[in-house]
Amino acid sequence: MTNAILHGIYSAYFLCNLGIMEQLGPYKIEREIGQGSLAVVYEGLDPHLKRSVAIKVLHPIFSKNKKNTDRLKQEALTLAQLDHPNIIHIYSFLEDQNIKGIVTEYVPGKTLSDFLKEHAPLLPQIACRILCDLLSALEHAHSKKIIHRDIKPENIMISQDGQIKLADFGIAKILDEKSLTLTGQLVGSPYYLSPEQASGKPIDDRSDIFSLGILFYYMLTGKLPFYDTDPSALIKKILTDDIVKPSQANPALSEKLDKIASRALCKNKEQRFQKAWEFRYEILRYLKEMNLGAEDIDLKSFFKDPNRYQEKLLERLLETYLQKGKTALEQNDFIAATNCWNTILHHRPHDETVLALLNNQSRQDQKKKFIIGGIMVLGILFSLSVWWLFQKPISSPENTPSPSVSETNPETQDAALLSTETTSGISWSYLTIKKDSDTQFFLNGKEMKINSKKPFSLRPGKYKIRFKKPGFRDIESTLELKAGETSVINISKGS
Numbered sequence: 001m002t003n004a005i006l007h008g009i010y011s012a013y014f015l016c017n018l019g020i021m022e023q024l025g026p027y028k029i030e031r032e033i034g035q036g037s038l039a040v041v042y043e044g045l046d047p048h049l050k051r052s053v054a055i056k057v058l059h060p061i062f063s064k065n066k067k068n069t070d071r072l073k074q075e076a077l078t079l080a081q082l083d084h085p086n087i088i089h090i091y092s093f094l095e096d097q098n099i100k101g102i103v104t105e106y107v108p109g110k111t112l113s114d115f116l117k118e119h120a121p122l123l124p125q126i127a128c129r130i131l132c133d134l135l136s137a138l139e140h141a142h143s144k145k146i147i148h149r150d151i152k153p154e155n156i157m158i159s160q161d162g163q164i165k166l167a168d169f170g171i172a173k174i175l176d177e178k179s180l181t182l183t184g185q186l187v188g189s190p191y192y193l194s195p196e197q198a199s200g201k202p203i204d205d206r207s208d209i210f211s212l213g214i215l216f217y218y219m220l221t222g223k224l225p226f227y228d229t230d231p232s233a234l235i236k237k238i239l240t241d242d243i244v245k246p247s248q249a250n251p252a253l254s255e256k257l258d259k260i261a262s263r264a265l266c267k268n269k270e271q272r273f274q275k276a277w278e279f280r281y282e283i284l285r286y287l288k289e290m291n292l293g294a295e296d297i298d299l300k301s302f303f304k305d306p307n308r309y310q311e312k313l314l315e316r317l318l319e320t321y322l323q324k325g326k327t328a329l330e331q332n333d334f335i336a337a338t339n340c341w342n343t344i345l346h347h348r349p350h351d352e353t354v355l356a357l358l359n360n361q362s363r364q365d366q367k368k369k370f371i372i373g374g375i376m377v378l379g380i381l382f383s384l385s386v387w388w389l390f391q392k393p394i395s396s397p398e399n400t401p402s403p404s405v406s407e408t409n410p411e412t413q414d415a416a417l418l419s420t421e422t423t424s425g426i427s428w429s430y431l432t433i434k435k436d437s438d439t440q441f442f443l444n445g446k447e448m449k450i451n452s453k454k455p456f457s458l459r460p461g462k463y464k465i466r467f468k469k470p471g472f473r474d475i476e477s478t479l480e481l482k483a484g485e486t487s488v489i490n491i492s493k494g495s
Helices: 003-018 066-080 112-119 124-143 205-221 231-240 255-264 276-289 299-304 306-330 334-347 352-362
Strands: 027-035 039-046 051-058 090-096 099-105 109-111 156-159 164-166 369-372 388-391 429-434 440-443 446-448 456-458 461-468 475-481 486-490
Touching (some): 027 051, 051 066, 066 090, 124 164, 124 205, 205 255, 255 276, 299 306, 334 352
Antiparallel strands (some): 027 039, 051 099, 090 099, 369 388, 440 461
């Protein structure tokens, strides 16, 4: 039975038993705001204080059940302990004949869910700013031993002044309240469930952190890390599947954000952020690296005109990336510089300043090290979000371990070119390929299954090389190897 049909039945039941409601206790009913599986939410007016309120009322068919009534009272007691600007405040518990409900702060505005449907993905700095407020709210709730259990965009309100408000602690659980159990019941929105919730195991603060990690991922990429239309398949994915790195879903994102999101979404809760403040600290560190504090991002202005605000913020951020990239070049930190160039070129593919810096760097071939990312040297094609660091060290010393190839597929190797042994009478060249696990390496058109941690030997000469990575353009070039020397090609983002 669909929610719409259920809602029609509940509404008809309401009208038949109570008539057209105009009053609930002392509150005047203005309109229905929404409905859930257990309750209907109304906008009401407090005639004494002259303020709008939100009234959550159990459906009459459920309010006769003592368990449901106790659950609503538990929500009221839970919310009464919370006093935080990013958590909706409770005003009172309502009992009027057969009607049971709670009266809370009314927040005119929209849900984060409605907003993200139109605007996700967000600039990562804005996603971080929103997350900071939510983590601050969770830190307060967790300090009261209260777990939200149902964090999702639908339960987050955006007020008219741009303030984030966490709502609906209706199934929150006070840790020392032993009498309240939900045995055998999955509580929470399926897409935002933690592995503990999905498997029916005991939960703690870290379950909320996982759910908030999913929301963070969604704000960054516009995609859910775990998705399936079949609930059973979805639960299995939450329990077993690794996430796709945010930067693979959105190439504008940095490795730093990959690490933060991945830690929040660890299936083993012992490896997650253990406290909300730890998660928030890492977010603030990321913002600081961009010369930003949480207070530098005005959410009121952002929510008023999201596109214009993001454009203005992006201008500021790209200037920061440019200065950081120049500093990195001065310090010979080519990978850090390339990170900055790739971010700029993602948003401005023809940025003249960055392209000039890359051209200038490419002409300095006497240094033996080249930065390649954005514009490729020696005929290597342009490719965003991929960087190569070529370096040619001195000849291998006598104590260099024998080069080796691991996990080699014989069908993809050419014995005339590649060897794992040093054959008498032949001076070999050595090549190390440092790459991510999802990057394929081809030598003279044949895929090579190699160990990224060890060099392998090749006959001296010229080779055609190619790299393939999902979501990126192929990179092709010609590489010349000389006898007795080791070359390193580094296209690993994690390096």
